[in-house]
Amino acid sequence: MFEKLELVMKKNVGSVDSATRVVTGVVLIGASLLRFIGAWGWLGLIPLATGVSRVCPAYLLSGFSTRATKPGQTPP
DSSP, rough: OOOOOOOOOHHHHHHHHHHHHHHHHHHHHHHTTTTTTTHHHHHHGHHHHHHHHOOHHHEEEEHHHOOOOOTTTTOO
């Protein structure tokens, strides 16, 4: 009766982009914890999460990807 709905998020964040996001997120959160910046530093959770998961919802909406593809493979 009910079909199994499976939502698969395709990875669209490349290695350099991912590393940059993780470092940026950690720096923002660390600066907030050390009170160098205000509570807005907790927004660093967003780049941290997208860098670790390698999925960026904004990229999904725009169809953009920084992930490298192998020869003969269709882009994600």
